[in-house]
Amino acid sequence: MLPVKETNHPEINIEKDPFSVRFKKGLKQWREVFPFLFLGLLGAGVFVIFPLIKGVIMSFQDYNIMPGAESPFVGLENYMRAFEDENFKYAVRNTILNTLVTVPVNWFFGLFFAVLINLHFVKYKITFRTLYYLPIITSWIVVAFLFRYLFADGDSGLINFMLLKAGLVNEPISWLQNQWTAMVVIWLFHIWKTVGWTVVIYLAALQGISKDIYEAAAIDGSDGFKTFRYITIPQLRPITAFVLINLVMGAFNIFPQVYFITNGGPMGQTEVLQSMIYKEAFNNFNFGYSSALSVMMGLTIFLITLAQQKKLGKNTDE
């Protein structure tokens, strides 16, 4: 291809140029950016965008992964199937319950500890921060082992041991053998593993609030509680929107928490959407059905995020 003649001055308004000039200019811009953009576009295209589109198509197929095998289109059959599936009901219920339980707790403790660490007289801020963040950087699998060990059956599990010592229970609890006690373990696991993230984000936000505002408030005779209510909370509003969206998405995407702790047991009663999607695909080879579940889940997350952004974004500066 010949180099494009540089006839058009960059300051000329794009709207007024004829199409051919704009096209040439666009082509030139693309040639400049291409070496930098190409690999990123290729990677995202092949491993993110294409798989997502293909996933949607697969959800309408009786997909067969064997080469050369037929994958006939079956319309909405995969979607209909979900509503008769007992496991799907458990998965939806547990995913929603996990969100309702863990998001408020996570949010409250995250903000609470961040505010405490940020108090002006507290020393060793970095140490506290590091320790609170430790579970986040620890492997999911290792933390899952740890929770299974701590919540082990019988009086040798540390949690049972402590509860017995304290006289809170009369006999050891079989945590992972019953539906609701297993759910409690999963929730605790989720909160313990992720609350450090909320602490760190809020801590950064609190440190970003200008000291001048606090000084002005102190001069006006504002006490600690009033300052928190009328300065800190409004200042944190944009970051709260960000935190809540991420917490909801994190809770909705619960997967290793269940997969490594109960693997859905007892009898599929602790199953969540992602663990079910994974198992339908890779244990049962129902790729079409698995894709249909993913599409429904993806749509739900998308709608929740959109609604939250609309609702919470209104009062932010942007």
Next chain:
Amino acid sequence: MKTNPIAKVIVYMILILGVLVFITPFIYMILTTFVKGAYSLPRPSEVFSAVPNLDNYEVVWTKNNFFRFFLNSLLVAGVATVGSVFFGALTAYAFVRFTFPFKEFIFRVFIFTMMIPLVLAIVPQFTVVKSLGLVNTYYGLWLIYIGGGIVGSTFFLRGFFEKVPKELVESIVMDGGGNWRIFWNIYLPLSKPALGTMAIFAFSGTWDEYFVALTIIKDEMMRTLPIALMMFQGKYASNWSWIFAASIIAILPVIIIYIIFQKKFVQGGMNEGSVKG
């Protein structure tokens, strides 16, 4: 400002209580690795009275090719980290520094994909790798890790790249430097903290990755640590001392890297606050 000493004590007590909740399980895990011959669940009294020793670590390290799996993970996570940071930086640079048709549209598509759970993509990603003939190779893993992570790393780095002062860029342009020089000499060095943070995300994410590695890697000797850990746990289900010795070996690199880099990040963040006060 004066603060009531009782309030101080209460705040510290709550903070330390929080630390205990986070740290006790780790301490209990470490103590468990000191228990010898734990073929069944050790009693808490045994765990608390265990004498520190490295016997179980030695057994685990030499047993079941654990050393091999450790090196495998190092290779997989190392290449994936360098690749993710480099290609993420390249793509972010393209979005920050250039204007081109459909830029806004492409970026919107990128953001859109971030809202969709990637579990939807695992099966098609696998079929892509399969059609490239890269099943059971690390190339297949790296392609998914780097390619699949490019959107997130671009989005993350773009925010930092936008803060690079324009004057610096202009000085390079004046010297007749091209886009590559601006990228290497201005954008990359000035974004070191962001690139470091990104590197930690990428490293800990791929070091701990289980599900993709399980579907792509079939050869036993090529397994990564998370898979080896699960297999190990399946084999020695009740020997918790060994399982946790293996676990600690597996999480140590990430924790060490985190603690080293953590200081730098926090200094940056804390200084901003203290300059004004």
